Amino acid sequence: MAMTLKAVAPLDAEAALPMKLLMQHLKDPEGEDLIVASARTGALDWLEKRVGISLTRRSWRATYTDLTPHERAIGLPMGPASIDAITYSRLGVAPQVWPAASYFFDGIDLRTTSGISMFAAFGDLTVTIDYQAGYLDLGAEEPALQTAALLLAGHFYRNREENTAAALASMPFGVEMLIGDIRTPVMA
Secondary structure: OEEEEEEOOOOOHHHHOOHHHHHHHOOOOOOOHHHHHHHHHHHHHHHHHHHOEOOOOEEEEEEEEOOOOOOOOEEOOOEOEEEEEEEEEOOOOOOEEOOHHHEEEOOOEEEEOOOOOOOOOOOOOEEEEEEEEOOOOHHHHOHHHHHHHHHHHHHHHHOOOOOOHHHHHOOOOOHHHHHOOOOOOOOO
């Protein structure tokens, strides 16, 4: 099975890591708002990919191809999630909606209600899942992730001109510890 994942809506950086909080952390660097905003965006993007979790609530689209009949469940990446729609299609045939009564989703895994393989009925089809994923209030729901983002953004800002191997490979103290229990393992 092959999967392509695309964010349909952009990350709301202000909701994930308020600029006021970041400026306090950086001791309010004057006249460098754009550089700070860029460091924030880079930190949030890195963190989101590292933990496999959407930091703010937004729309995602996962497209599955090369499906096998052995799959009993699909774990959606970038949780916590809720499903909007599932469609399936074959080349040259209009996409069809998979009825919500045919599957259930527990927030992590998507399964058929009949208990048969997810893709036994699909074979050579392409399946597209549109869903919402992420936190409504990162600071309240996962404060460790927001703290890790704060540390990373500060690190990216302070080390923006460094180009040594050690500087490029360094990570702020505590980031891995903060995200270690939250991280979603991703297998390639």
